[in-house]
Amino acid sequence: xPAVVLGAVWSVEHPRWEAGALAPTDLAHGSPQSPLSGxxxxxxxQLPSLPTTLAQAxxxxxxxxGQLQEAAVVYxxxxxLWSDGADKKRWVVLPPHASIDGSQPDRWEFPVGTRFFKxxxxxxxxxxxxxxxxxxxxxGYAAYVWDEAETEAVLAAPAGEVVQGxxxxxxxxxxxxxxxxxxxHEGRTASPILGFGALQLSTDRDPGAAHADAPxxxxxxxxxxxxxxLLEGYPADSVAPRIGAPNPTARAAAGYLFGNCAxxxxxxxxxxxxxxxxxxxxVDAQAYARLRAAALAPTELxxxxxxxxxxxxxxxxxARSAITLRMNSRSPITQMPPLGTSRVDTEGxxxxxxxxxxxx
Amino acid sequence: xKLSLNSSIPALSSLALVALALLSAGxxxxxxxxxxxxxxxxxxxxxxQASSAAATAPLTGAALGKKLVSTSACHDCHTPFKLGPRxxxxxxxxxxxxxxxxxVMPPAPKLQAPWVMAAAGTNTAWAGPWGVSFTANLTPxxxxxxxxxxxxxxxxxxxxxxxxxxxxxxxxxxxxxxYQNFSDEELGAIFEYLQTLPAIKNRVPEPVAPPT
Numbered sequence: 001x002p003a004v005v006l007g008a009v010w011s012v013e014h015p016r017w018e019a020g021a022l023a024p025t026d027l028a029h030g031s032p033q034s035p036l037s038g039x040x041x042x043x044x045x046q047l048p049s050l051p052t053t054l055a056q057a058x059x060x061x062x063x064x065x066g067q068l069q070e071a072a073v074v075y076x077x078x079x080x081l082w083s084d085g086a087d088k089k090r091w092v093v094l095p096p097h098a099s100i101d102g103s104q105p106d107r108w109e110f111p112v113g114t115r116f117f118k119x120x121x122x123x124x125x126x127x128x129x130x131x132x133x134x135x136x137x138x139x140g141y142a143a144y145v146w147d148e149a150e151t152e153a154v155l156a157a158p159a160g161e162v163v164q165g166x167x168x169x170x171x172x173x174x175x176x177x178x179x180x181x182x183x184x185h186e187g188r189t190a191s192p193i194l195g196f197g198a199l200q201l202s203t204d205r206d207p208g209a210a211h212a213d214a215p216x217x218x219x220x221x222x223x224x225x226x227x228x229x230l231l232e233g234y235p236a237d238s239v240a241p242r243i244g245a246p247n248p249t250a251r252a253a254a255g256y257l258f259g260n261c262a263x264x265x266x267x268x269x270x271x272x273x274x275x276x277x278x279x280x281x282x283v284d285a286q287a288y289a290r291l292r293a294a295a296l297a298p299t300e301l302x303x304x305x306x307x308x309x310x311x312x313x314x315x316x317x318x319a320r321s322a323i324t325l326r327m328n329s330r331s332p333i334t335q336m337p338p339l340g341t342s343r344v345d346t347e348g349x350x351x352x353x354x355x356x357x358x359x360x
Numbered sequence: 361x362k363l364s365l366n367s368s369i370p371a372l373s374s375l376a377l378v379a380l381a382l383l384s385a386g387x388x389x390x391x392x393x394x395x396x397x398x399x400x401x402x403x404x405x406x407x408x409q410a411s412s413a414a415a416t417a418p419l420t421g422a423a424l425g426k427k428l429v430s431t432s433a434c435h436d437c438h439t440p441f442k443l444g445p446r447x448x449x450x451x452x453x454x455x456x457x458x459x460x461x462x463x464v465m466p467p468a469p470k471l472q473a474p475w476v477m478a479a480a481g482t483n484t485a486w487a488g489p490w491g492v493s494f495t496a497n498l499t500p501x502x503x504x505x506x507x508x509x510x511x512x513x514x515x516x517x518x519x520x521x522x523x524x525x526x527x528x529x530x531x532x533x534x535x536x537x538x539y540q541n542f543s544d545e546e547l548g549a550i551f552e553y554l555q556t557l558p559a560i561k562n563r564v565p566e567p568v569a570p571p572t
Contacts, residue, residue, distance in 0.1 A: 264526050
């Protein structure tokens with residue numbers, strides 16, 4: 001949704017600390033739709049077609065709209081992505097008789113036809129996103145926008161949409177553009193599925209994780225996936241992996257950075273050269289030490305106001321650390337994450353600040 | 361009060377480009393006027409190199425990229441302007457290397473509405489409601505340019521309007537929505553051409569957020 005992004009940066013009175021900082025401005029010509037032209041949209045026209053309604057997408061029963069189909073498996077990652085406080089529900093639907101290849105514990109391979117769904121609610125249901133694995137190994141991304149009555153959800157435009165009304169408390173809500181889906185999900189060379197992996201589904205859930213939701217009884221963890229033969233090749237004695245951090249604050253902080261930042265800040269994607277690897281692992285015992293070292297490394301890319309040098313994390317001084325300063329901003333130039341959020345995650349900032357202040 | 365520009369980004373970008381000659385370094389509009397019919401005030405040097413032979417066979421790859429770069433105003437911001445004998449002109453010895461790191465900009469001037477933006481005479485630093493932006497080094501220098509970029513990163517940057525397709529917004533006056541009309545093939549050709557340029561080591565400053 002580049003036009004919306006640019007609209008925000010053109011706003012003369014900058015809404016940097018306000019909710020909805022990335023709201024569309026007059027540049028959207030008063031339309032709730034993104035103003036991308038037909039020619040711009042045409043660049044995605046050759047993609048394989050996606051179901052045009054959520055009813056056709058395979059999450060709910062074909063004969064009973066609103067009732068989950070039997071194959072829909074509920075899961076809750078222990079280190080969830082901050083989405084401006086939206087309530088989220090997640091499901092994976094595997095093809096019949098298919099299973100996930102977990103022989104590489106950090107890099108699961110999903111069978112062709114797998115579909116992941118995530119439902120976002122604010123005051124009411126707003127959108128349900130879907131990722132599907134296609135026969136050629138690529139992934140398709142869709143967002144289905146619910147109507148006010150929550151009776152149907154329709155495929156959003158590839159350029160994204162803006163929803164604003166009672167179900168969003170009157171605040172503009174940005175449904176991502178297809179390119180923005182890829183921006184976050186395709187920041188690694190491995191599978192673009194985020195939030196559904198060994199560490200996220202560990203039976204040893206982190207009690208200090210930010211925004212940790214207690215999983216409902218029907219939610220699966222690693223043990224369940226193995227027992228139900230939905231996950232093959234994964235070492236059965238490793239159902240309780242945890243981050244190898246020295247204390248609970250460090251564990252939760254590393255989990256937060258993994259769940260919220262590592263899809264871009266890793267060692268294999270386009271941003272690998274900046275040397276900020278927040279990935280965590282269920283097999284690499286040095287993952288936390290590596291994350292800590294990366295956070296403490298000097299950086300010259302971002303400068304604190306009025307200073308010529310910046311550090312990502314200054315031990316004992318979170319207030320002057322670039323990581324927390326950028327997490328605490330929603331100025332488009334400065335904010336982290338750079339997309340998918342227009343409100344500061346105060347709980348996340350507090351957690352990361354506690355961690356940086358505890359570092360020696 | 362919340363003011364926003366009641367116009368489209370492409371239109372604004374066009375306005376910005378039209379304004380370049382008047383905003384350029386030490387440019388006196390009277391002196392900048394063409395001295396003879398047909399003279400270009402702001403020559404984009406590579407335009408003159410487009411050969412008539414190109415019309416007979418479709419251009420591809422870097423050759424296509426060269427033509428697109430030459431005709432799509434890339435030089436107008438990414439090549440620093442200098443004052444030549446006929447007025448401002450792109451300094452082709454620093455072609456497409458972005459805002460010169462030696463040119464440290466003072467704080468942006470305070471503007472009176474409806475003025476909303478200002479530019480350096482080089483056309484490489486721009487101030488507006490978004491803060492201060494500096495045009496990027498598009499040469500293949502590995503440390504300060506696009507030397508470590510892959511074609512897909514370049515395409516994703518234009519497609520998303522975000523740095524490397526996933527970071528901060530690409531800032532005004534870069535006319536991203538205009539360039540989104542390029543196909544992936546055309547964007548890829550532009551990247552191929554940029555990778556053939558002489559690498560120029562020039563570390564462009566990071567953008568500056570607006571004052572709080």
